[in-house]
Amino acid sequence: MRDSQKKSVFQSVDWLTIVLFMVLLGFGWLSICGACYDFGETTSLLEPGSRTRLQLIWIGIACGVGAFVMFTDDRIFEAFAYIIYGLLLILLFITPFLARDIKGSHSWIKIGSFSLQSAEFAKFATSLAIAKFMGRYGFSLAGNWRNFLGCMLLILLPMGLIVMQRETGSALVYFSLFLMLYREGMPGSILFSGIAAVIYFVVGIRLADVVALDGVTSWGQYLVILLTLLFTAAMLYIYEPNSGNERDAHLSFYRRYQMMFEVIIYGIGITALASLFSIYVLAFDVAIVQLIVTGALIIRLVLVGLIRHVYRYCYIGMFALGSIILFYSAHTILYHVLEDHQQKRVLVLLGLKDDPKGTGYNVIQAQIAIGSGGLRGKGFLKGTQTKLKYVPEQETDFIFCTVGEEQGFAGSAGVLILFMILLLRIIHIAERQPYAFGRVYGYCVFSIFFFHILINIGMLLGLAPVIGIPLPFFSYGGSSLIGFTLLLFILLRIDAGRNRLRR
Numbered sequence: 001m002r003d004s005q006k007k008s009v010f011q012s013v014d015w016l017t018i019v020l021f022m023v024l025l026g027f028g029w030l031s032i033c034g035a036c037y038d039f040g041e042t043t044s045l046l047e048p049g050s051r052t053r054l055q056l057i058w059i060g061i062a063c064g065v066g067a068f069v070m071f072t073d074d075r076i077f078e079a080f081a082y083i084i085y086g087l088l089l090i091l092l093f094i095t096p097f098l099a100r101d102i103k104g105s106h107s108w109i110k111i112g113s114f115s116l117q118s119a120e121f122a123k124f125a126t127s128l129a130i131a132k133f134m135g136r137y138g139f140s141l142a143g144n145w146r147n148f149l150g151c152m153l154l155i156l157l158p159m160g161l162i163v164m165q166r167e168t169g170s171a172l173v174y175f176s177l178f179l180m181l182y183r184e185g186m187p188g189s190i191l192f193s194g195i196a197a198v199i200y201f202v203v204g205i206r207l208a209d210v211v212a213l214d215g216v217t218s219w220g221q222y223l224v225i226l227l228t229l230l231f232t233a234a235m236l237y238i239y240e241p242n243s244g245n246e247r248d249a250h251l252s253f254y255r256r257y258q259m260m261f262e263v264i265i266y267g268i269g270i271t272a273l274a275s276l277f278s279i280y281v282l283a284f285d286v287a288i289v290q291l292i293v294t295g296a297l298i299i300r301l302v303l304v305g306l307i308r309h310v311y312r313y314c315y316i317g318m319f320a321l322g323s324i325i326l327f328y329s330a331h332t333i334l335y336h337v338l339e340d341h342q343q344k345r346v347l348v349l350l351g352l353k354d355d356p357k358g359t360g361y362n363v364i365q366a367q368i369a370i371g372s373g374g375l376r377g378k379g380f381l382k383g384t385q386t387k388l389k390y391v392p393e394q395e396t397d398f399i400f401c402t403v404g405e406e407q408g409f410a411g412s413a414g415v416l417i418l419f420m421i422l423l424l425r426i427i428h429i430a431e432r433q434p435y436a437f438g439r440v441y442g443y444c445v446f447s448i449f450f451f452h453i454l455i456n457i458g459m460l461l462g463l464a465p466v467i468g469i470p471l472p473f474f475s476y477g478g479s480s481l482i483g484f485t486l487l488l489f490i491l492l493r494i495d496a497g498r499n500r501l502r503r
Helices: 003-012 015-036 051-070 075-079 081-098 118-134 145-164 168-183 188-206 219-243 258-280 286-308 311-337 340-349 361-372 400-431 436-460 478-496
Strands: 108-111 114-117
Touching (some): 015 051, 015 478, 051 478, 075 118, 075 478, 081 118, 081 145, 114 478, 118 168, 168 436, 188 219, 219 286, 219 311, 286 311, 311 340, 361 400, 400 436, 436 478
């Protein structure tokens, strides 16, 4: 790189983000010191072979990787995006054949005295590939299913290969990229469908064995079908005005939203009448009536859509049909697709299983550690729960409990504020990119960081299932640290070259 280019990079680089990176690295290392230290320990934290010393080495390597990226021509990342993606796919594919079994996972490749987790590096490679694919001239997600399917293929390929390694938690991270797709024009109905699927799953499983007032109907089935009708009516209301048909402007409110009113009157109305009849006259399974009415409304939506060429009715009808299918397949997914330990985690989270000495032990101990810190914490290296090793995986997946115990609410809030500033800064950097490649990559970085922070801290608080993903810059491990560093510094390097005109 010429001297003038070096000078340009250092003038335009986002130094605030680099400062945030260094501060988070420092706090992360101190947290690992707290998690690894034992009461009465006389050896130094920097003793050869200790995790604190190894993490310090990884921090040095990560800083070196970041510096290397900053001295690289930013155009290389776009030019070689597909090649990098292809090489990482090959690495993901061969990993299960080379990796040894570690707690049921085949995701770590042994290289000398170190282990490499390929899934951590696939994140930046996938982000680059998607950014290049979506950065093409004239690319659009709105109404173009071919482009959407292309994006889905780029996302699902690494997901499937990571699932082969039995690393479900790492694979789920890729669902966060739907946030980026939504920002780039993906219909909100797709994102809403994903949220609705989670609601159906939680409500259906949680209340499957709870009966309604009539003593016959399952609350789980009843509520999910009712929610399906409500969501269908809401989508008909939201998407009806988008027809752009000027001749419909004079129609009355009822005529314009006739399909929505049919769903409300027939679907919800008949459900209410059937419920009253079952409670006060003759008890029967109301869900059967709901299914019949919902099926009839789905058929009507599809037929009207095909006859009138209003295809959004067909899409909404397919949404309702998919909702019913998903609900009735939730039981199969939970008990026949997920592994035994994953089933237990979901059941404990939903309150269907009490397992304080098994699956729920980690979360209970983490909550005790965080709660014991109080407002100001117990002080550096003075936490009792973490020093006495009550919290399993406290240097990796549950590292935040060390922050809560030693630094208290004030320290935990401070770390969360730092993460929030970093996320906001990433959005700011993404939005100021003059080209789609940089903007899309920036939102990929934001989505991945946001998912990791939200789920990692959420599972400690019992708000999310324990899926075993690291907290950026805090959790012990070289693969995750270097992976996050590459994600962030490639964005910073792309941003540093934003003022250069493309040739």
